[in-house]
Amino acid sequence: MSQSLEAYIERIRTSPVSDFYSSRWKSITDPTLLPTISRRDLIETPLSLRRYERRSGIVKVVWDASIPFLSEWSFTSIAEEELGLRAARPLIFLSDPHEAIEKAMWCYQHDMVPLVEERSSEVTLYAARKFRCDALITDPSSLPRVLPYLKGKSDPLSSMTIISDSFEPEVLLPYAHYARKIDLVFSFPETGALARAVLSEDPLFTVLPNCIVEYLDDYLVVTKNAPLTTPVIRYRTNIPAHCLKFSEGEGVIRDSSNRV
Amino acid sequence: MIERKDFVRIGDMTLADFFASPLQNAYDWVVRTTSGTSEQGPIVSVMNLSSGSEERQGWYFDAERTIICMGAFNSRVLSALSLDKYGNPYTCAILAVDYRDLAPELTGIISDFAPERIIGFPSFLARLIPYISPEVGSGVQKLCLGGEMITPVLAKLFASSFPNASYCLLYAAGEIGSISETTCTYLPLNYYHPLRGVTIEILDPDETGAGDLLVSKVLHGGISIEKYRIGDMARIHKNSCPCGYNLAFESLGRKGHDYIKLVGALLLRAEFDRVAIGMKTLFEDYRVEASQVLDQRTVKGKIHIQVFRIGLPGTEAFTTEIADRFSRELFLTPSQTLSDLVAADVFLPLSVEFTNVPFEQKHKDVKLFLKIA
Numbered sequence: 258m259s260q261s262l263e264a265y266i267e268r269i270r271t272s273p274v275s276d277f278y279s280s281r282w283k284s285i286t287d288p289t290l291l292p293t294i295s296r297r298d299l300i301e302t303p304l305s306l307r308r309y310e311r312r313s314g315i316v317k318v319v320w321d322a323s324i325p326f327l328s329e330w331s332f333t334s335i336a337e338e339e340l341g342l343r344a345a346r347p348l349i350f351l352s353d354p355h356e357a358i359e360k361a362m363w364c365y366q367h368d369m370v371p372l373v374e375e376r377s378s379e380v381t382l383y384a385a386r387k388f389r390c391d392a393l394i395t396d397p398s399s400l401p402r403v404l405p406y407l408k409g410k411s412d413p414l415s416s417m418t419i420i421s422d423s424f425e426p427e428v429l430l431p432y433a434h435y436a437r438k439i440d441l442v443f444s445f446p447e448t449g450a451l452a453r454a455v456l457s458e459d460p461l462f463t464v465l466p467n468c469i470v471e472y473l474d475d476y477l478v479v480t481k482n483a484p485l486t487t488p489v490i491r492y493r494t495n496i497p498a499h500c501l502k503f504s505e506g507e508g509v510i511r512d513s514s515n516r517v
Numbered sequence: 518m519i520e521r522k523d524f525v526r527i528g529d530m531t532l533a534d535f536f537a538s539p540l541q542n543a544y545d546w547v548v549r550t551t552s553g554t555s556e557q558g559p560i561v562s563v564m565n566l567s568s569g570s571e572e573r574q575g576w577y578f579d580a581e582r583t584i585i586c587m588g589a590f591n592s593r594v595l596s597a598l599s600l601d602k603y604g605n606p607y608t609c610a611i612l613a614v615d616y617r618d619l620a621p622e623l624t625g626i627i628s629d630f631a632p633e634r635i636i637g638f639p640s641f642l643a644r645l646i647p648y649i650s651p652e653v654g655s656g657v658q659k660l661c662l663g664g665e666m667i668t669p670v671l672a673k674l675f676a677s678s679f680p681n682a683s684y685c686l687l688y689a690a691g692e693i694g695s696i697s698e699t700t701c702t703y704l705p706l707n708y709y710h711p712l713r714g715v716t717i718e719i720l721d722p723d724e725t726g727a728g729d730l731l732v733s734k735v736l737h738g739g740i741s742i743e744k745y746r747i748g749d750m751a752r753i754h755k756n757s758c759p760c761g762y763n764l765a766f767e768s769l770g771r772k773g774h775d776y777i778k779l780v781g782a783l784l785l786r787a788e789f790d791r792v793a794i795g796m797k798t799l800f801e802d803y804r805v806e807a808s809q810v811l812d813q814r815t816v817k818g819k820i821h822i823q824v825f826r827i828g829l830p831g832t833e834a835f836t837t838e839i840a841d842r843f844s845r846e847l848f849l850t851p852s853q854t855l856s857d858l859v860a861a862d863v864f865l866p867l868s869v870e871f872t873n874v875p876f877e878q879k880h881k882d883v884k885l886f887l888k889i890a
């Protein structure tokens with residue numbers, strides 16, 4: 258683990274604002290041995306007790322769990338997310354209404370004017386034609402709703418970003434010719450983007466800068482070395498390790514359980 | 518005079534203007550889409566925020582923990598942009614509630630968020646209130662509302678749910694933006710001073726001065742709209758106000774041209790006509806009166822239909838049959854009939870009344886009427 262991650266962890270440990278992590282870490286100082294946290298910890302701790310900084314931003318309700326919880330993202334942190342999309346007028350079709358607003362703000366921060374799906378996707382696709390949307394931010398379950406727009410376009414989109422925590426390439430590949438470039442972004446609402454792959458039959462994910470993906474007891478554990486409002490340090494996901502294929506290199510730790 | 522249907526063309530003009538000029542700053546632009554409500558298609562336009570939106574600062578300036586309750590995503594995006602621009606840079610946090618969030622667990626979520634301000638539509642806020650605990654409600658300092666009338670039923674509900682909140686109201690329409698200044702504390706509820714640069718007129722006022730509100734305003738790119746019939750009724754008051762303005766208008770709400778929005782449902786004139794035509798052997802003409810009623814802390818919709826028939830008086834079996842058929846056949850959302858919404862406790866059961874006196878043709882052909890009191 259890099260020096261800066263250790264410094265970041267030390268800052269969180271000594272934070273006067275929240276003891277969410279330090280109360281769980283207790284006296285453990287080795288960053289590789291810190292106990293993991295999970296959605297259960299986020300559900301059980303009110304947002305006000307796990308917020309490490311105060312900067313303006315968006316608070317999302319994460320329903321994708323047994324019990325919903327809040328996740329707060331500062332505008333600065335949203336801007337630093339790597340979604341790999343460069344366009345002028347992206348169309349945003351996401352099944353999660355909170356993600357849709359957050360991604361719209363991300364577009365503005367990257368000098369793009371987005372169009373977000375309304376309750377009627379028919380009206381939205383009509384608007385997308387008028388606004389000449391040239392890119393797409395979506396998730397696997399929303400993609401079929403965009404199909405009428407993709408089919409009606411004479412030329413492919415400049416790029417498409419598909420955000421999810423799991424991907425079925427065989428379901429997504431039929432969309433391949435609708436965009437010049439299709440990126441899969443491995444992400445959770447509460448962690449943001451963690452890794453990215455080009456859509457293919459067997460996508461190979463590259464862990465994004467400042468992110469760490471560990472294989473621990475056959476599950477993926479993720480860390481973000483970035484000053485987030487609600488930091489992500491050794492966050493245990495419910496994604497089995499074999500579900501995503503990662504390229505070798507920085508940010509991937511193959512078997513954390515052997516390190517003890 | 519410009520009608521809503523003309524706005525499709527005006528929307529296209531704003532788009533052409535957007536495409537013609539190089540993008541200086543994305544933050545200055547928001548795409549607005551308004552779903553088509555009846556005959557005409559959706560309106561798509563681009564709104565420029567670099568000018569003419571400063572009046573909204575009253576809603577966003579210094580905002581801290583803010584709930585946005587707006588149905589349209591483009592309105593949520595506009596609010597998020599404005600909060601990013603004007604809100605407190607250290608403590609402004611935005612929670613944009615969606616209809617899909619309205620579940621029992623939301624109460625705990627909102628308590629955790631602890632809002633200081635709520636920005637949005639009165640009807641959406643009314644639906645959100647059952648999920649706001651009294652303690653959280655007491656902590657809300659400011660209600661920034663617009664887009665719809667605050668009916669006496671809503672005013673009562675808001676006063677009891679947010680005892681410490683002050684109002685900051687704005688009269689606005691998605692397709693042209695703000696029409697009024699934010700609330701003047703000297704004016705009663707639903708009275709507004711027109712925004713500087715906006716001209717308002719009343720078309721064919723009746724003896725009380727009430728009639729269709731016409732709005733003239735210059736949009737960005739020099740596109741001006743003249744005498745736009747926005748679809749609401751209003752009255753003009755030319756008394757001088759202690760704040761310095763000598764002109765105000767009183768919004769009387771939508772008096773039913775094509776549709777009425779009520780408790781999240783859409784009452785379409787064309788849909789009532791469709792169902793009524795199927796019963797043309799039973800009655801000649803009808804009028805619909807919709808209203809809100811307060812049931813504990815929940816606002817429910819109520820529909821009362823008067824049917825006119827020449828000759829024989831209507832029996833109870835006759836009104837019951839009409840009520841049954843309207844309830845079963847009338848769609849108030851894309852997938853739900855009035856019966857469904859009665860079963861879901863959103864609407865009270867329909868009431869039908871028989872009359873053998875033909876309806877007055879006062880406001881041309883107004884069949885849908887929103888009763889305010």
Ligand SMILES: [Zn+2]
Pocket residue numbers: 701702703704710758759760761762
């Ligand atoms: Zn005044």
